[in-house]
Amino acid sequence: MPSPQHWLGLLDNELTVENIPSTLxxxxxxxxxxAACVDRVLDDAAVQRVLLETGRERTAAALRRSQxxxxxLQDEEGAEQLNPSNALTSHFTNLRADAQLCAIRTLILxxxxxxxxxxxxxxxxxxGSYDTQDTQDEWEDDPWADDADVQKTxxxxxxxSAFLTNSLLRSARVLALHQWFGALGIMFERHSPHLWPYRLFILDGIPEHAAPLSYVDLLPAVNTTTNLEKVWPSKPWRTEPDWSETPQVRNALPEMALTPDLSPAFAESSAxxxxxxxxxxxISQWYKTRIQQIISFTGMIDxxxxxxxxxxxxxxxxxxxxGEELSLLARLVxxxxxxxxxMDDDWTLDRWSxxxxIAVVRAYLAHSTPDTLAKDIWRLVMPYLFVLESRAERAGNPDPNIQTRILYEYILxxxxxxxxxxxxxxxxxLPKAQRIIQNDExxxxxxxxxxxxxxSLEDWTTMSQIFECLPAWDISRDDEQEDAADTTIVSLGAxxxxxxxxxxxxxxxxxxFFQPLPxxxxxxxxDILDVHLESGEILSRWSVPAPLRWFLQSNSDIAEQRAWANRMARRAGGADDKLNTVEDWEWLLEDMLKLTGKGDSGIRGAFGLLSEDEVLRIFLSGLLSTGNFSVAKAVLISPKNKLxxxxxxxxxxxxxxxxxVYDNASSGNYTYGDMKLxxxxxxxxxxxxxxxxxxxxxxxxSRLSSFNVMSAPGIPISPLEIRLTKDRLSLVSRVLSSNNDAYKHTEVILDLVxxxxxxxxxxxxxxxxxMLxxxxxxxxxxxxxxxxxxxxxxxxxxxxxxYPELDTPDVQxxxxxxxxxxxxxxxxxxxxDVDEKLSLLGxxxxLCRPDKLHDVLVAWRRLENEDIEAREGRLSSRHDGSIRKSNTPNTTTSLRSRLQDFHLPSPPLLNTPDAAALASRTFRSVAANFPFSVTGRGRPSSLQEEERSSRSGSRRRGEGDELASQATRVFSKGIGWLIGDD
Structure with a gap:
């Protein structure tokens, strides 16, 4: 016979539908x-059901006894005087087994x-979460199979076991998390009293990425009749509660009737x-919060x-x-x-709001191409602008221009x-309904x-494309209207x-600015824009593009037009693609002349303020600046010559x-480089x-450069310095001073001059x-x-x-x-050579001025005396003293005769003993007015020393000659002041 020990010896997996009744x-x-029936919690539904049914049957007797x-008691004392709870409490106190059996019964139910x-x-x-049976897999392709008859589990x-022991709230949250929405609906329907207070907590457990269509029946709704939240329909398994589940029984059961092991496994959430x-x-606030969470956590706008x-x-x-915002945002995403x-940016509702x-419009069209832009404007931007207009009307601030204003701002x-x-x-x-901009003006x-x-300096084709899309009005204008329009353009340039x-x-x-124009x-x-676009294309063709606004700015500025014409002539073709043929340069000239003329509308081109002659000069200057002299000659003799x-x-x-080119040259050698050009x-x-x-x-x-003339130590003189030198003879002086043998080449120096x-x-x-x-x-x-x-x-x-008249400046x-x-x-x-020296002094x-005669005469007199003494010395070696004395008067006579040859009377002072001293003093007084110094190493610093030297006579002749020689060499350097030398 089975015993409790036999039941306890059975494992959970050993329990079957058959051995449970036979054992218990x-x-x-x-x-x-x-108690044994509630102690075992199994995962097999059939076995668990038999176990629970067995336990419910064994509690029925206690239930009947209590009832x-x-x-x-009610019959004995009367129903009105008896308190059922007190009676049951007394009964359960006396029969604790019945109390425990009633409590176990509630748990089993x-x-x-x-x-x-x-x-x-x-x-x-x-x-997609269920698995079919093997037999079903075998007949998956059976055309006679009826899908409705297939049991899906x-x-x-x-x-x-977890579902039976855990709280219903926890199980509902798990179902929501795993998106078992049908199962969650069954729980709401069968256990509504337990789950209704925590409905929002359960719905918050649904993943944000879950498709709302799959759980739409679970979302909160409004009952239009009561204007409150619609209550879930409740269909419990038992329409009437068991007697053991009634409040009076629950209140009558003593606390010791239920052990902790037998307590209901339902823990209320702290939510x-x-x-x-x-x-x-x-309800609306819950939906808004839910939407924000979906966008924030997943970014799934849809x-x-x-x-x-x-x-x-x-x-x-x-x-x-x-909903409007999300719909517009969904279009963007x-x-x-x-x-x-x-890798687009993450969009949130807050960022969108x-x-x-204008930022929204730019976001809509950020990745549109020119081919898709028009279509994207119609399907994305226009609905958004319509919503904005509708909102303004709903807010009581209608703005009929909001669409065009935002669209125009984007285009600009x-x-x-x-x-x-x-x-x-x-x-x-195009038909007006199909045009994005519908107003021609x-x-x-x-x-x-x-x-x-x-x-832009390059989009001339695109600019011309825009111009070709513009309307053309056949308007006959009088001179007054044209003047007003031209004045408007001048004002626009400013x-x-x-x-x-x-x-x-x-x-x-x-x-x-253009808005008020008629x-x-x-x-x-x-019309003016047409001329400017043509001019812009020409300038761009020759690598000197200008922004379109430049044509407005230079419309009345001849200096600006001249500067751009020079740039065009000099930079034509670009630095790496110079024009090399006559035809290219003739094409350039033709375009430059075109820019000076007027079109059929009478509007001047980009160089309209320049004369044709000035443009020709600018063109030729630009051609010559490139160094293509052969092309320049060919252009000048060309049959198409427009120069x-x-x-x-x-x-x-x-x-x-x-x-x-000369002024910009770095070297003066004209055999190469800029100087050659x-x-x-x-x-x-x-x-x-x-x-x-x-x-x-x-x-x-080039000759000066070959002499290595320096402008500063180690720096050769530049061609520009040569041109800017006012006294060009100073350049010759620098050549002679910097080259020891240059003075020997007289003809070369004179040719240089x-x-x-x-x-x-x-x-x-x-x-x-x-100088030589x-x-x-x-x-x-x-x-x-x-x-x-x-x-x-x-x-x-x-x-x-x-020049018969010797007082001319050049002669003097x-x-x-x-x-x-x-x-x-x-x-x-x-x-x-005394004779040559005397000839030079003569x-x-x-040639000297009268006030300089005495100065020259002193040198001439001394030289003559020296010559006489030298001759006397030579004669004394050949003849006796008498012959030497007889020659003295002849020498004096010779001096007087020479002075007469110069048409100068011999000063009487020359015959006196103090003649030499007087001449020296006179020369000293004149030399004081010389603009140069004759100081030097060991040489007389003034004519006073020369005078003292002449007074010393023959006693210091040797020493005096030496001093005179040194003074002469120093004095000779003073000639520089006469020729402008530094």
Missing amino acids: NPIKDDLWVA ATLAA DRLDRLNTYVEICKVPPK AEPPFTL ARHDDPLSPDE VALAVVQHAAPQSVPGLDEM YDAPQADDG AMDP NVPLETAAAVFEASKPI EMARLALACLYGSN YVTPSTTRPHCTASDLLI LSSLSRAL SLSAEALEDICLSCSRE AYECLDVPPPSERLLKEKEFIEAT HKLGLGNSVVAQVKTLA ADTALQAEDFIRAYETSERMIDTVSSLRSS EASEVCWVACYQLGRQPEFD RALE
């Missing part, structure tokens, strides 16, 4: 059997209800309870929009505007073109290629603002010119270009005297010869110095003979230079 029925203790006891629910749950799994997200139905506003769309039939108020990499309308701030797509979709030839204003507000208050004029600013002015503005310039003008241009440029026009002089000057520059532009100046030749003689003197090359001095004397003599200056040079060489002690006496 023979046991007579109802309490033990009932009979209560009925007997609850588990039976849950068991039934679990079985129903298994029949409604979510789509699946395992819920929890086991039966907020909502026992009463919610108001419409509370799911959030579906929630709103399913809430609308549920009569939930306050979601219309949110799902319908608008996306980036190629798919914070955007202004997009690239020209994008704007061109809008104008293409707004052509006047507004379209013209927008186009003018976009084009003149653009800084308007677009940058200023301190408005550094940059935007397209939006220009639209404000139709006639707009038509004239379009109708005079010979003088052609010569001026070539000279100017040559000098420009400057030289060859002069061969373009026919030869002339001016061109020859300029070429000679370039040759002179000639090519420096001083060839016709006799004074310059004289000064040059004086002085340099030779410094080198103690007295023979060459004398020869050069003789040539200088001949030049001065020829000059004096050409040349004579002054000549006598000083002769004086210096003639008084040199190192120069041994020339100095002939």
Whole structure:
């Protein structure tokens, strides 16, 4: 016979439908059997049902006894006087086994209800979560199979044992999390009293990404009759509660009737309870919170929009505007073109709500192409603008221009290629309903603002495309209207010119300017735009593009037009693609002349303020600046030659270009580089005297560079410094001072002077010869110095003979230079040829000013005395003293005769003993007026020392000669002041 020990020895997996009754029925203790039935919780529904049914049967006797006891007491004392709870309490106190059996019965009944629910749950799994039986798999393709007859089962997200022991709230949350919405509906229906207060807590457990269509029946709704939340329909498994579940029984059961192990497994959640139905506003707020969570956690705008769309039939108020926002946002996220990499920004409802309308329009069209832009505007932007207009009307602030205002603002701030797509979709030839911009005048204003507000230098094709889309009005204008329109354009040029208050004029600013213009002015503005676009294309073709607004700014500025014409002529073709053929340059000239003319409308081109002659000059200057002189010559002799310039003008241009290249040259050598270009440029026009002089000057520059003349230590003199040197003879002086042998090449130096532009100046030749003689003197090359001095004397003599009146400036200056040079060489002690020295001093006496005669005479007198003494010394060695004495008067006579040859009377003082001293004092007084110093190493610093030297006589002749020689060499350097040398 089975015993309790046998039951306890059975494992849960060993229990079957058959062995449960055969094991428990023979046991007579109802309490033990009932407790054994609730102690075991199984996952097999059939076995669990038998177990629970067995336990319920064993509690029936206790239930009947309790009911009979209560009925007997009521009969004895009367129903009105008996308190059932007290009676039951007394009964359960006396019969504790019955109390425990009643308590166990309530637990068994609850588990039976849950068991039934679990079985129903298994029949409604979510789509795609169930597994068919093997037999069904075998007949999957059976055409005779009826899908409705196939039993679909699946395992819920929890086991039966867990469902029986856990709280219903927890099980409902698990079903919501795993999206078992059909099962969750069954729980709401079968266990409504337990789950209703926590409905919102359960719904919050549904994943945000879940499709609302699958749980739409679970969402809160509004009962239009009560204007409160619609209450769930309740269908419990048992319409009437068991007697053990009545309140009077529960109140009568003592606390010790239920052990902790037998307590109901239902723990209330700490979540907020909502026992009463919610108001419409509370329901609306829950929906808004749910939508925000969906967007924030998942970014799935379509799911959030579906929630709103399913809430609308549920009569939930306050979601219309949110539905509009979500619908527009969904268009942006799902319908608008996306980036190629798919890495678009995350959109939230808060971010969307914070955007202004123009930002929304830009977001809609951010990835649209010119081919799809028009279509995207119609399907994305226009509905959004319509919603804005409707909202303004609903708010009581109608704004009929809101659509055009926002659309125009977008067009004004997009690239020209994008704007061109809008104008293409707004052509006047299209039906008005199909045009994005439907007003012709507004379209013209927008186009003018976009084009003149653009800084583009390359989109000329796109600009022309926009222009071709604009309307054309056949308007006959009188002169007054044309003048008004032209005045408007002049004002527009001033308007677009940058200023301190408005550094940059935007397209939006220009639209404000064009807004009040009448139709006639707009038509004239379009004509001017046509000319400007053609001019812009020409400038862009030759690599000197200008923004379209430049044509407005330069409309009345001749200096700006001239500057751009020069740029066009000099930069044509770009630095890496210079024009090399005659045809190219003739094409350039043709375009430049086209820019100076007027079109059929009488509107001037980009160079309209320049004359044709000036443009021709600019063109030729630009051609010559490139160094293509062969092309320049070919253009000048071409049969298509349009360079109708005079010979003088052609010569001026070539000279100017040559000098420009010369001034920018870094080297003076004319065999290569810029200097070669400057030289060859002069061969373009026919030869002339001016061109020859300029070429000679370039040759002179090259010659100076070959002498390594320095402007500073280690820095060769530049061609620009040579041209800017006012006294060009100083350049010759620098050549002579920096080259030891340069003075030997007299003809070379004179040729250099000639090519420096001083060839016709006799004074310059004289000064040059004086410098050569002085340099030779410094080198103690007295023979060459004398020869050069003789040539200088001949030049001065020829000059004096050409001018009977000797008081002309040139004669005086040349004579002054000549006598000083002769004086210096003639008084040199190192120069041994006394006759030549006397000849030079004689020339100095002939050419010097009267106030300088005494100075020269002192040197001449001393030289003659020295010559006489030298002769006397020589004669004394040959003859006796008497012969030497007899020769003295003859020498004096010879001196007087020489003075008579110079037409100068011999001063009486020369016959006196103090004649030498008097001459020295006179020379000293004159020398004080010399503008140069004769100080030097060990040489007399003034004529006083020379005077003292002459007074010393023959006793200190040797020492005096040495001092005189040193003083002479120092004094000879003073010639520089006569020729401008530093």
